[in-house]
Amino acid sequence: MIGRKPWVPWLWMSPALLLLSVYLVYPVLDTLRRSLLDRRSDSWVGLDNYRFIIENPRPLVGDTHSALLNNLLWLVLFPLIAVPVGLILAVLTSRVRYEAVAKSAVFIPMAVSFVAAAVIWRFMYEFNPNIGTLNALVQEIGGDRTAWLQNPNAPYIWLTERGPDSLPGPLQLNNFSIVVVAVWMWTGFTLVVLSAGLKSISTEVLEAARVDGANEWQIFRRIIIPILSPTIVVVTTTLVIQSLKIFDLVWVMTGGRFETDVVATLFFKQAFVVRDFGVGAALAVVLLLAVVPVMVISIRRFQFQEEIR
Amino acid sequence: MATVYRPEPAVATEQRTPGHILKRILERLPLHLVLIGMILLWSLPTVALLISSFREPQAIASPGWWTSLEQGWHFTTSNYEQVLEARGMGRAFVNSLLITVPATILVLLFAAMAAYAVAWMDFPFRNALFLLMVALLVVPLQMTLIPVLRLYNQLAIDVTVPIIGGRLFGTSSYLGIWLAHAAYGMPFAIYLLRNFFGSLPRDLFESAYLDGASDTRVFFRIVLPLSMPALAALAIFQFLWVWNDLLVALILLGDPNLAPMTLRITNLVSSFGSQYQLLTAAAFISMVVPLIIFFALQRYFVQGILAGAVKG
Numbered sequence: 001m002i003g004r005k006p007w008v009p010w011l012w013m014s015p016a017l018l019l020l021s022v023y024l025v026y027p028v029l030d031t032l033r034r035s036l037l038d039r040r041s042d043s044w045v046g047l048d049n050y051r052f053i054i055e056n057p058r059p060l061v062g063d064t065h066s067a068l069l070n071n072l073l074w075l076v077l078f079p080l081i082a083v084p085v086g087l088i089l090a091v092l093t094s095r096v097r098y099e100a101v102a103k104s105a106v107f108i109p110m111a112v113s114f115v116a117a118a119v120i121w122r123f124m125y126e127f128n129p130n131i132g133t134l135n136a137l138v139q140e141i142g143g144d145r146t147a148w149l150q151n152p153n154a155p156y157i158w159l160t161e162r163g164p165d166s167l168p169g170p171l172q173l174n175n176f177s178i179v180v181v182a183v184w185m186w187t188g189f190t191l192v193v194l195s196a197g198l199k200s201i202s203t204e205v206l207e208a209a210r211v212d213g214a215n216e217w218q219i220f221r222r223i224i225i226p227i228l229s230p231t232i233v234v235v236t237t238t239l240v241i242q243s244l245k246i247f248d249l250v251w252v253m254t255g256g257r258f259e260t261d262v263v264a265t266l267f268f269k270q271a272f273v274v275r276d277f278g279v280g281a282a283l284a285v286v287l288l289l290a291v292v293p294v295m296v297i298s299i300r301r302f303q304f305q306e307e308i309r
Numbered sequence: 310m311a312t313v314y315r316p317e318p319a320v321a322t323e324q325r326t327p328g329h330i331l332k333r334i335l336e337r338l339p340l341h342l343v344l345i346g347m348i349l350l351w352s353l354p355t356v357a358l359l360i361s362s363f364r365e366p367q368a369i370a371s372p373g374w375w376t377s378l379e380q381g382w383h384f385t386t387s388n389y390e391q392v393l394e395a396r397g398m399g400r401a402f403v404n405s406l407l408i409t410v411p412a413t414i415l416v417l418l419f420a421a422m423a424a425y426a427v428a429w430m431d432f433p434f435r436n437a438l439f440l441l442m443v444a445l446l447v448v449p450l451q452m453t454l455i456p457v458l459r460l461y462n463q464l465a466i467d468v469t470v471p472i473i474g475g476r477l478f479g480t481s482s483y484l485g486i487w488l489a490h491a492a493y494g495m496p497f498a499i500y501l502l503r504n505f506f507g508s509l510p511r512d513l514f515e516s517a518y519l520d521g522a523s524d525t526r527v528f529f530r531i532v533l534p535l536s537m538p539a540l541a542a543l544a545i546f547q548f549l550w551v552w553n554d555l556l557v558a559l560i561l562l563g564d565p566n567l568a569p570m571t572l573r574i575t576n577l578v579s580s581f582g583s584q585y586q587l588l589t590a591a592a593f594i595s596m597v598v599p600l601i602i603f604f605a606l607q608r609y610f611v612q613g614i615l616a617g618a619v620k621g
Binding site (some may be wrong): 245 | 603
């Protein structure tokens with residue numbers, strides 16, 4: 001509008017800016033400050049809280065090393081399963097008539113709350129084979145039942161031939177059990193996005209390749225994947241941010257017990273259970289610092305898209 | 310893999326002999342087996358929950374839920390009746406609605422206003438401000454809770470609100486949780502709507518402004534009606550997020566009478582950890598609304614995901 005007063009845009013943005021400042025900007029600044037103060041936020045301790053995270057002096061109360069390693073496992077494993085499964089499903093569903101039904105079945109868990117998902121999967125993982133579906137299946141095929149969520153070690157039978165009956169750090173069975181639930185909930189997202197990308201590939205390109213004698217694997221590997229790669233990056237970025245911030249699922253499945261804590265759950269415990277606001281705040285800052293580079297990359301790409309718009 | 314990816318033959322119409330049809334079905338068999346297997350795998354946990362929630366309390370602990378299909382029809386709705394009446398789940402359902410609906414409306418209105426300003430008004434640092442607002446997506450929600458909680462304790466207004474209950478502001482107040490949810494949903498909402506508003510044709514705005522239309526008029530008469538798909542997608546997202554939220558309610562709602570369904574079910578889990586018949590019924594009740602919304606508005610839901618993910 002010509003001759004709009006300079007304060008008019010700010011008036012329109014004021015409710016949003018006010019909410020964002022109070023509920024997001026101020027808490028971030030406050031947390032940064034508290035991460036340099038002691039457990040009651042009374043006196044200045046420099047970087048002691050960050051040293052606490054690195055040195056891990058009280059592993060029984062809050063094992064910072066285990067939490068960092070678990071988060072790393074989430075970061076790698078969650079996108080590594082959910083993205084390829086979504087991609088394969090996108091390709092497969094595009095070839096059948098019941099595409100919509102298949103997609104809905106995979107997508108439904110996205111609409112379910114973490115709390116409901118936790119009830120559903122506790123039911124699957126229940127130790128009692130008369131209740132737990134998985135243990136009933138395992139027993140049916142002749143294996144030993146396992147406490148999927150409590151047992152940090154792999155089932156005995158899987159490892160007897162390889163020596164030690166335990167896996168190192170983050171490669172615990174119960175971590176995998178929770179990642180599986182996350183994959184169950186989020187593959188619908190990767191499927192829908194990748195499937196939309198797939199639809200945008202012109203059929204002429206694919207037909208031309210087939211006429212030239214390319215087999216379906218070559219088409220998948222040399223045409224579909226390269227064309228979809230920007231979409232794959234977007235989906236992976238989203239899941240990476242999700243896995244860095246993962247909290248709810250771990251919290252409702254195990255409460256972070258049995259060495260399944262991630263940084264976000266450990267932060268929550270330090271702040272609300274141990275009541276050490278200094279270490280809690282430092283953990284939150286570590287988490288934020290880990291997410292920022294991912295976000296910077298996303299924003300760079302957004303700016304690039306703006307320029308070509 | 311090659312058999313799985315076998316394409317529709319380009320000359321299929323000329324090959325409709327029984328032999329070819331049989332060959333084609335056999336070739337595509339692995340594809341169907343894989344896909345149907347995946348569908349079953351993905352549905353199994355939910356189906357297990359659904360069947361269990363209709364089983365009799367004494368039956369649930371003995372043989373697994375899968376045997377109930379062989380044993381004939383012994384289903385009951387008593388678990389649902391018990392959960393809805395005795396465990397206060399009815400009130401929790403109403404609370405969930407009371408929290409979710411206003412929080413969704415607030416985020417839609419405020420984000421649309423901000424997105425309109427960012428998309429169609431000129432002011433210094435416009436893009437930088439937009440990127441800053443979107444960048445707040447990285448803030449982990451748990452990080453904000455302690456400062457907000459302290460703020461609420463200082464600013465609490467201890468006046469009981471008539472009809473819906475709770476305090477006027479602070480912890481245990483509906484207004485407090487509405488504003489918190491609106492703020493947490495804001496970065497994504499502004500991002501989605503700004504992208505959509507920005508793609509509306511420029512001529513539309515220029516002619517409206519030339520005709521002397523005010524910003525308010527343009528906003529309500531042009532921007533909002535044309536943006537219904539984006540607004541619908543956003544509304545669904547925000548509704549589901551708030552409906553499914555546990556953490557914010559856990560920290561900011563002290564009064565158990567205001568607790569939404571997610572909070573009530575979590576308490577059920579800790580106090581009746583082994584009474585699966587009640588847990589499963591409660592979990593399914595909490596899923597009903599999201600599933601109805603999902604099936605009714607699936608198209609918008611998918612559009613919303615695509616607008617948020619692919620354009621970014």
